[in-house]
Amino acid sequence: xxxxxxxxxRNVRSAWALSAPALLILLLAxxxxxxxxxxxSFLSPGKYGxxxxxxxxxxxxxxxxxxxxxxxxxxxxxxxxxxxxxxxKLSLLTTGxxxxxGFPTAWFIATRPPRARAFWLFLITIPFWTNLLIxxxxxxxxxxxxxxxxxxxxxxxxxxxxxxxxxxxxxxxxGMTYVYLPLMVLPLFAAIDRFDMRLLEAGYDLYASRxxxxxxxxxxxxxxxxxxxxxxVFVPSLGAYVTPRVLGGGKNMMIGNxxxxxxxxxxxxxxxxxxxxxxxxVVMAALLIYVRAANKGGNGHG
Amino acid sequence: xxxxxxxxxxxxxxxxxxxxxxxxLYLPIFTLVAYAxxxxxxxxxxxxxxxHWFARAWENEAVKxxxxxxxxxxxxxxxxxxxxxxxxxxxxxxxxxxxxxxxxYVLINQPLMVPEIVTAVALMxxxxxxxxWTGYQGLGYLILAHxxxxxxxxxxxxxxxxxxxxxxxxxxxxxxxxxxxxxxxHVTLPLLAPGILAGAMLxxxxxxxxxxxxxxxxxxxxxxxxxxxxxxxxRAITPEVNAISTGLLxxxxxxxxxxxxxxxxxx
Numbered sequence: 001x002x003x004x005x006x007x008x009x010r011n012v013r014s015a016w017a018l019s020a021p022a023l024l025i026l027l028l029a030x031x032x033x034x035x036x037x038x039x040x041s042f043l044s045p046g047k048y049g050x051x052x053x054x055x056x057x058x059x060x061x062x063x064x065x066x067x068x069x070x071x072x073x074x075x076x077x078x079x080x081x082x083x084x085x086x087x088x089k090l091s092l093l094t095t096g097x098x099x100x101x102g103f104p105t106a107w108f109i110a111t112r113p114p115r116a117r118a119f120w121l122f123l124i125t126i127p128f129w130t131n132l133l134i135x136x137x138x139x140x141x142x143x144x145x146x147x148x149x150x151x152x153x154x155x156x157x158x159x160x161x162x163x164x165x166x167x168x169x170x171x172x173x174x175g176m177t178y179v180y181l182p183l184m185v186l187p188l189f190a191a192i193d194r195f196d197m198r199l200l201e202a203g204y205d206l207y208a209s210r211x212x213x214x215x216x217x218x219x220x221x222x223x224x225x226x227x228x229x230x231x232x233v234f235v236p237s238l239g240a241y242v243t244p245r246v247l248g249g250g251k252n253m254m255i256g257n258x259x260x261x262x263x264x265x266x267x268x269x270x271x272x273x274x275x276x277x278x279x280x281x282v283v284m285a286a287l288l289i290y291v292r293a294a295n296k297g298g299n300g301h302g
Numbered sequence: 303x304x305x306x307x308x309x310x311x312x313x314x315x316x317x318x319x320x321x322x323x324x325x326x327l328y329l330p331i332f333t334l335v336a337y338a339x340x341x342x343x344x345x346x347x348x349x350x351x352x353x354h355w356f357a358r359a360w361e362n363e364a365v366k367x368x369x370x371x372x373x374x375x376x377x378x379x380x381x382x383x384x385x386x387x388x389x390x391x392x393x394x395x396x397x398x399x400x401x402x403x404x405x406x407y408v409l410i411n412q413p414l415m416v417p418e419i420v421t422a423v424a425l426m427x428x429x430x431x432x433x434x435w436t437g438y439q440g441l442g443y444l445i446l447a448h449x450x451x452x453x454x455x456x457x458x459x460x461x462x463x464x465x466x467x468x469x470x471x472x473x474x475x476x477x478x479x480x481x482x483x484x485x486x487x488h489v490t491l492p493l494l495a496p497g498i499l500a501g502a503m504l505x506x507x508x509x510x511x512x513x514x515x516x517x518x519x520x521x522x523x524x525x526x527x528x529x530x531x532x533x534x535x536x537r538a539i540t541p542e543v544n545a546i547s548t549g550l551l552x553x554x555x556x557x558x559x560x561x562x563x564x565x566x567x568x569x
Contacts, residue, residue: 260419
């Protein structure tokens with residue numbers, strides 16, 4: 001018995017020892033600093049940025065409310081709500097659209113003959129590995145006022161004046177869909193690739209329609225891929241910073257840009273810290289719901 | 303089914319959507335590259351083919367130093383993160399359940415879950431305090447930050463490779479009186495090499511790609527290529543940005559092609 005205990009203790013010790021360097025770096029430069037943000041969210045803003053070490057709940061209150069300049073009454077901060085709503089709406093739409101486009105794309109790749117499949121997979125991996133900023137800039141080349149889309153439309157005589165897409169919510173949505181599409185396709189492909197195509201024949205043999213086969217056979221089995229793809233798209237969309245900054249202009253801010261503003265011109269670090277914690281909590285909640293759903297799906301089939 | 307040509311895996315409309323998706327993915331990139339060869343000074347009007355903007359970018363000292371800085375950070379961060387991720391992968395796979403397993407797993411994957419902007423803000427505050435205490439303003443902060451968020455990217459392919467590996471070869475080595483180190487050096491490591499290489503390349507590209515965390519952590523005069531480009535986009539954009547993008551794009555495609563060929567050869 002004690003020999004077994006000894007082996008188990010050694011097992012635990014070596015697991016921790018081997019992981020220690022990685023954990024140390026992560027605690028120092030990823031997880032640890034989050035605690036400081038939590039602390040800062042309960043302090044008072046300094047006059048020229050930074051914080052003063054005086055406890056205050058104004059940072060958290062400031063997420064939803066503004067103080068009236070004249071009589072100090074609290075009012076709902078409409079401008080903030082607009083930004084939150086835009087962030088959630090655009091992230092959900094991005095996830096939805098990338099799924100609608102990504103599922104057929106992943107299916108198409110997975111059903112190619114092996115050699116062609118490697119080629120199509122390569123084509124989807126190149127944008128995946130390409131710098132996000134470059135891709136945002138590339139979509140900008142197409143949709144800006146003098147860009148490819150408007151030039152072609154005017155040349156064809158379809159438009160008289162360029163359609164203003166840039167600096168709108170639509171531009172941000174198009175940009176995020178474009179940028180995050182490979183993140184949806186790759187996990188979907190991985191799930192579909194493992195899918196046993198004989199199940200389709202079985203479905204059709206049992207007189208299922210195409211829609212029924214898609215709904216009742218394919219979707220339940222590739223569900224883990226759908227969940228993974230949705231997390232991979234939704235989480236970075238909600239915290240997006242670069243795409244809304246480049247394509248949305250100054251006015252169409254998302255939470256990410258709003259947070260930056262508090263540490264820059266806004267000079268309200270506690271509010272920025274509270275907003276960061278809120279974003280973190282929302283993302284963690286979304287991840288938890290997804291993980292629950294994924295586990296439930298797994299048990300149902302196992 | 304009576305129809306011999308009936309393919310159950312074919313779903314009408316899917317191929318059309320897929321091909322359109324690929325066109326939409328590549329059209330913007332081709333446009334971006336095309337305008338890098340524009341002879342004119344604007345990114346709006348086409349004035350003939352020229353390499354003018356590549357020459358301009360090449361001679362630009364700011365671009366040159368940003369490129370070197372990007373490469374230095376990416377090389378260091380990917381090397382360190384791959385090394386510690388390899389150790390962590392060896393520590394967390396192929397063993398009986400142990401105390402703290404979930405904690406270690408969550409901490410390693412933490413950078414994948416926390417929005418980049420939140421980490422960026424946290425590091426800006428934390429490193430800001432340390433900068434004041436120590437007076438040190440160097441590249442160390444950027445390298446440390448990059449190393450941290452590269453760890454999960456290096457870890458995942460290594461872990462996947464380890465989990466797919468057969469234990470019997472290592473058991474055989476031990477049976478033949480190889481020491482733990484000999485088994486690791488001559489059996490485990492060679493088998494693990496493709497995973498380590500994949501992890502290192504992923505980490506390198508992720509580091510090279512980073513905008514948000516770098517933008518918040520960098521001190522004055524520490525622009526990397528992406529933050530330099532982001533700064534340029536705020537001003538009037540010239541095809542110089544297209545030329546730099548095309549260069550980076552070329553590097554990515556070359557690395558990726560090499561990676562595909564390498565892994566294919568090894569099976």
